[in-house]
Amino acid sequence: MAEVAVLAKEVRQHWLSQGLRVSSVKPEELAELTRSRLAGIPEEYEAFLRVAGLPDDEDGAGFRFWLPREVRATSHVLGESGYGSEGAEPSVIIADYLQESWWYGLWLAGPFAGQVSLVLGNEAGKDPQPPLGTFVDFLLAYLNDDVRLYPPASSPEHTGRVS
Amino acid sequence: MQAQGLNRATAESLRGTYQKAIEAGGAKLQNEQLLPRAQLMDRILELWPK
Numbered sequence: 001m002a003e004v005a006v007l008a009k010e011v012r013q014h015w016l017s018q019g020l021r022v023s024s025v026k027p028e029e030l031a032e033l034t035r036s037r038l039a040g041i042p043e044e045y046e047a048f049l050r051v052a053g054l055p056d057d058e059d060g061a062g063f064r065f066w067l068p069r070e071v072r073a074t075s076h077v078l079g080e081s082g083y084g085s086e087g088a089e090p091s092v093i094i095a096d097y098l099q100e101s102w103w104y105g106l107w108l109a110g111p112f113a114g115q116v117s118l119v120l121g122n123e124a125g126k127d128p129q130p131p132l133g134t135f136v137d138f139l140l141a142y143l144n145d146d147v148r149l150y151p152p153a154s155s156p157e158h159t160g161r162v163s
Numbered sequence: 164m165q166a167q168g169l170n171r172a173t174a175e176s177l178r179g180t181y182q183k184a185i186e187a188g189g190a191k192l193q194n195e196q197l198l199p200r201a202q203l204m205d206r207i208l209e210l211w212p213k
Contacts, residue, residue, distance in 0.1 A: 062180050098184065099177070101196045150190035 004044045007139040008051035014143060020055035025068060033068040038092055040108030044135045045094065062098035063142065063149075074105040074119055074128055084125030091128055093119065102151065106135065120151055171211055178204040 015022050030049060034041045049068065058064035075085040077093045081100075089110030093103045103119040105128045116138035117128035132138065132148040141148045181201035184191040191197065 058180075060180070060183070062184065098180070098194060098196070098200075101194050147190040151193045153193060 001047055003136055004047045005051050008048045010143055012052040015055045018060045022053045022055050024053045025049040029068040042114040045106060065095045078127060081121055083121045085127050086125050087128050174204055174207050
């Protein structure tokens with residue numbers, strides 16, 4: 001958990017250095033997220049929100065971390081965009097890239113619980129993708145603009161959507 | 164789009180974000196929406212009332 005707190009501070013600093021306005025996540029927002037709506041929210045994600053807060057806009061590269069009230073089930077987000085989902089276990093969308101070119105899903109249960117996957121939105125409904133790593137791995141990838149944040153070159157089924 | 168609230172500053176900001184991604188290249192070019200979106204924003208800015 002200490003690693004998440006350290007990374008959360010780095011992420012916060014990353015946002016502030018870009019001139020983003022970063023607000024604290026209120027305890028009641030966290031409580032609502034974890035208790036009422038989405039069972040299984042990992043403690044690491046909660047800890048991240050507590051320490052980092054959240055910016056009011058996407059960052060300079062186009063990544064946007066979703067506010068607690070925006071966090072929704074992956075299947076719901078995909079369904080709204082006309083895509084299917086084949087994940088048997090629940091996951092939620094916590095961030096997106098470049099005005100929802102694709103999303104990042106956090107697994108809430110099952111063998112991948114606590115890990116993060118790309119959610120591409122593809123016609124074949126093969127989402128979420130295999131995990132790119134733990135939530136800590138995701139934060140490290142974010143801070144380093146790692147290739148794992150992007151679709152692999154061999155994902156021809158990723159057609160994307162132009163909104 | 165103007166009627167729906169898009170302002171020129173936002174359009175320019177989005178175009179700038181797309182341009183940065185295009186120039187960065189690499190994995191960012193896996194985004195098949197990148198070029199169409201950049202072209203759309205170019206067109207919007209081109210047609211923006213003087």
